[in-house]
Amino acid sequence: MSGMKIAVAGASGRMGKMLIETITAADDAQLVGALVTPKSAFLGTDAGSFLGKNTGIQIESEFALGLANADILIDFTRPEGSLEHLKYCAEHGIKMVIGTTGFDDAGKAAIAAAAEKTAIVFAPNMSVGVNVTLKLLEMAAKSFSHGYDIEIVEAHHRYKVDAPSGTALKMGEVIADTLGRDLKQVGVFAREGVTGERDPSSIGFATIRGGDIVGDHTVLFAGIGERVEISHKSSSRVTYAHGSLRAARFLADKSTGLYDMYDVLGFNAK
Incomplete structure (x- = not known):
């Protein structure tokens, strides 16, 4: 062979x-x-x-x-x-x-x-689909650079030991770089209690762990009167x-x- x-x-x-x-x-x-x-x-x-x-x-x-x-x-x-x-x-x-x-x-x-x-x-994710999704996020971030709040939601199986996922972080980095921001400065990884109004420059992350979820990622661009969601879901x-x-x-x-x-x-x- x-x-x-x-x-x-x-x-x-x-x-x-x-x-x-x-x-x-x-x-x-x-x-x-x-x-x-x-x-x-x-x-x-x-x-x-x-x-x-x-x-x-x-x-x-x-x-x-x-x-x-x-x-x-x-x-x-x-x-x-x-x-x-x-x-x-x-x-x-x-x-x-x-x-x-x-x-x-x-x-x-x-x-x-x-x-x-x-x-x-x-690479934090070897999926071809995920990497095409990252390119789509670059395009979306350029168009939704003002007036849209950005949130990233990811879900994985109960055994995953790191959070947020490397893919979610990469999505945040791609968006932040496109917008000229530093993810280390604008990333919000936890919310609890009285948090005050949302900083419009922030990029939020939410993490779900449970069952046998292989890997789901959704980025929300939430504006006034509309919301655009770009998602990738792995079934295997x-x-x-x-x-x-x-x-x-x-x-x-x-x-x-x-x-x-x-x-x-x-x-x-x-």
């Missing part, structure tokens, strides 16, 4: 399993590695066992074993784990697709520094897996550099 040689971090998780299923079904990709933490109950098992398949790829915790044959690592884990993977990949010339969210400024700086040694696609994690493979294909001819899904989709092309 030929094609992209891809390893998956967090192989026993919900997203990791979806990535493994998608990679093994792709004609131009080959699963060559799968990583979990050293204490995982899945350590040493076949990466495709949950599908009833024998892939011949044993789930490992040691980077040297799990990444021995990989050209690209796809990582949707946690910031601390992703940064460990990042260090190893940068040192060994392994490209990365990073869909992990919740990085602080230092983590983002580490990713940028690693991109000087290897090629990385880093497969959209993130397909976007990740698209990102991996984009990296095929790249040796270094930091890219995002706008680059992958050609939105940044001049």
Whole structure:
């Protein structure tokens, strides 16, 4: 079998399993590695066992074993784990697709520094639909720059550990940048008690956690006499897996550099 040689971090998780299923079904990709933490109950098992398949790829915790044959690592884990993977990949010339969210400024700086040694696609959401939605939000923000209040509502499953979601924050950043504002200054992430009138320059966030919601995001541009809502709703994690493979294909001819899904989709092309 030929094609992209891809390893998956967090192989026993919900997203990791979806990535493994998608990679093994792709004609131009080959699963060559799968990583979990050293204490995982899945350590040493076949990466495709949950599908009833024998892939011949044993789930490992040691980077040297799990990444021995990989050209690209796809990582949707946690910031601390992703940064460990990042260090190893940068040192060994392994490209990365990073869909992990919740990085602080230092983590983002580490990713940028690693991109000087290897090629990385880093985005808070790998869905093609979400990234098209972000472009629509740029257009909407330009038109609704005055007289419209902006609120972002996101909903995810009960197991998600960071809030607001990375996608919601990215939506806020896109809108704020378009309007010439700094999200760190205008973002409102909690309201309680007597808050006073709404600051018209603010961008509000509301978070919902419950059940098995894969990911819903809605941006409201609320004016006097009308309200425009731009929404994206995910019904399956497969959209993130397909976007990740698209990102991996984009990296095929790249040796270094930091890219995002706008680059992958050609939105940044001049």
